[in-house]
Amino acid sequence: MMLRWFFSFLLFCCFAASLSAATLTADVAPKQLSIGGIFGGASLTVFGRSPTEGDLIGLLQGPEGSFVVHKKEKQLVFWINGPSKKLSSVPRFYQIAATTHPDTILDADKQTEHRIGMNSLFVENDGTNKYTDAFVRLKTKMGHYAVTQAPPEKRDDGSYRIDFTIPSNIPTGEYTIRVFHIENNNITASIEKNYTIAETGFAQGIGELIRGNSLLFSFFAIASALVLGLLGAMLMPRR
Amino acid sequence: MDIYLPIAGISVNLLELLGLGALVGIVSGMFGVGGGFVMTPLLIFMGIPPAVAVASQANQMVGTSLSGTLAYLQRGEVDMKMGFTLFLGGMAGTTLGGFGMMVLRRTGDASAVINFLLILLLGSIGGFMLFESLSRNKNASTVLKTGDWKLPPLPFISYFPESHLSMSLLVPTAVGFFSGLLVALLGVGGSFFLVPVMIYAFGMNPLLVNGTSFLTILLTTSFSTVLHAILNKTVDPVLALVLLLGSLLGTQLGTRMALRLPHEISRFIMGAMLSFIALTLAYQLMHEPEELFTLMNL
Numbered sequence: 001m002m003l004r005w006f007f008s009f010l011l012f013c014c015f016a017a018s019l020s021a022a023t024l025t026a027d028v029a030p031k032q033l034s035i036g037g038i039f040g041g042a043s044l045t046v047f048g049r050s051p052t053e054g055d056l057i058g059l060l061q062g063p064e065g066s067f068v069v070h071k072k073e074k075q076l077v078f079w080i081n082g083p084s085k086k087l088s089s090v091p092r093f094y095q096i097a098a099t100t101h102p103d104t105i106l107d108a109d110k111q112t113e114h115r116i117g118m119n120s121l122f123v124e125n126d127g128t129n130k131y132t133d134a135f136v137r138l139k140t141k142m143g144h145y146a147v148t149q150a151p152p153e154k155r156d157d158g159s160y161r162i163d164f165t166i167p168s169n170i171p172t173g174e175y176t177i178r179v180f181h182i183e184n185n186n187i188t189a190s191i192e193k194n195y196t197i198a199e200t201g202f203a204q205g206i207g208e209l210i211r212g213n214s215l216l217f218s219f220f221a222i223a224s225a226l227v228l229g230l231l232g233a234m235l236m237p238r239r
Numbered sequence: 240m241d242i243y244l245p246i247a248g249i250s251v252n253l254l255e256l257l258g259l260g261a262l263v264g265i266v267s268g269m270f271g272v273g274g275g276f277v278m279t280p281l282l283i284f285m286g287i288p289p290a291v292a293v294a295s296q297a298n299q300m301v302g303t304s305l306s307g308t309l310a311y312l313q314r315g316e317v318d319m320k321m322g323f324t325l326f327l328g329g330m331a332g333t334t335l336g337g338f339g340m341m342v343l344r345r346t347g348d349a350s351a352v353i354n355f356l357l358i359l360l361l362g363s364i365g366g367f368m369l370f371e372s373l374s375r376n377k378n379a380s381t382v383l384k385t386g387d388w389k390l391p392p393l394p395f396i397s398y399f400p401e402s403h404l405s406m407s408l409l410v411p412t413a414v415g416f417f418s419g420l421l422v423a424l425l426g427v428g429g430s431f432f433l434v435p436v437m438i439y440a441f442g443m444n445p446l447l448v449n450g451t452s453f454l455t456i457l458l459t460t461s462f463s464t465v466l467h468a469i470l471n472k473t474v475d476p477v478l479a480l481v482l483l484l485g486s487l488l489g490t491q492l493g494t495r496m497a498l499r500l501p502h503e504i505s506r507f508i509m510g511a512m513l514s515f516i517a518l519t520l521a522y523q524l525m526h527e528p529e530e531l532f533t534l535m536n537l
Contacts, residue, residue: 038243039243068534069532069533072528074527077525078355081347135532138530202477203243210468215469217468221468221474221476224479225301225479228483229303230309
């Protein structure tokens, strides 16, 4: 009898959990983001439905890369690069939006586990905090790491929207959008979407050419400068 | 309006970039130099990565030097043999500079080395020009004359028929080598260095000097563009073309302004401008930066 009750309860829990997960949906607008020619930045909106209670955290995370953080030191009279630290597998872009500050709704371990918050991004934590702090500071200055200007907007009907700001210098590549629903220090539901930010048109062609055939690219670069120089010489001859 | 620079990977204001090109064009037109020494530091101030600034600047100079070369060729004022001999050395210098830049980018020292070399170069030339323009006003006997710098006797003597000169091939090759180094490491064409050397050291006819300098720069910057594209992948043609467009427009304005400006005053302004840029760069290198850390993509 007890066993039957236990399995019924377990079944209910699974059903409740699946119901909870099902209540978090997400879609993105625009469907894709292309950079090329004239690009002064953009906005990315994630929207969907979520449980009316609890908090939401949204993340826009860029492709990972490796970086070297140099610390400048005074050598004789000049300030030049001194010791450095390599940081591997770090997102090139990271933007976070939260209805309430993550530290107040989710403990540090869970934040680290799900890479929520800028301090959770570093694998290396061997006493090199000054370098990781500097990395976050420099990336923030570049506009690559940020907390969104406005928190996620939750409505009474269960719909929500999160607006991410895309700066004009955003790195291209495969991005991940994640939305977490938090209640009582627990992630009760989460959803993940892949998103591509790519160069398009001329910019894409230039990038592919220099990576694929740099000799041909250099001839193209020289030829275009020669053509423009020739046009200039014809239209505006030197005296 | 922002324009996306695909190799620099950033967007910059199109009008600012055109304005910068025009400013450098005005300098070029007024003082008869390429203006790369002004362009490179200003691009770095704008936030363009130093390696991209240097390489794209070389690409831009291909276009600006073409119009000068064509104009002087039409008048028959180019020493072709001298130009190609200078280019021979220029290829070696550019190759060394291109590899040097590759190493500096990997170690993260490109910015400091570029700034340091610019300080040395601009400081010494700017100081010399200031000194010369001031002393020219006081004492005409201090003015240098054609062929005043004596060269040591060297082997491989060759005759340059257009300039009616005999000299060791090693001399223009060495000068071209240094010029190539400047192009590859600083994005500077080197006319401010080539022109006085050709006049005062080679003893060339001043009529042939500007055209020969333009030809050398055209060849060296083309070679530098190829090398930077292959070794460092830092040539941004969009950046180069926008700068070139601004520069072509500015040069016209600068040329007209030069006609109204006495030679001594224009040299003084040029010297003061170079010295100011050198001092600004020196201050940046010697003053404790607000941000002690720098970031490099791998």
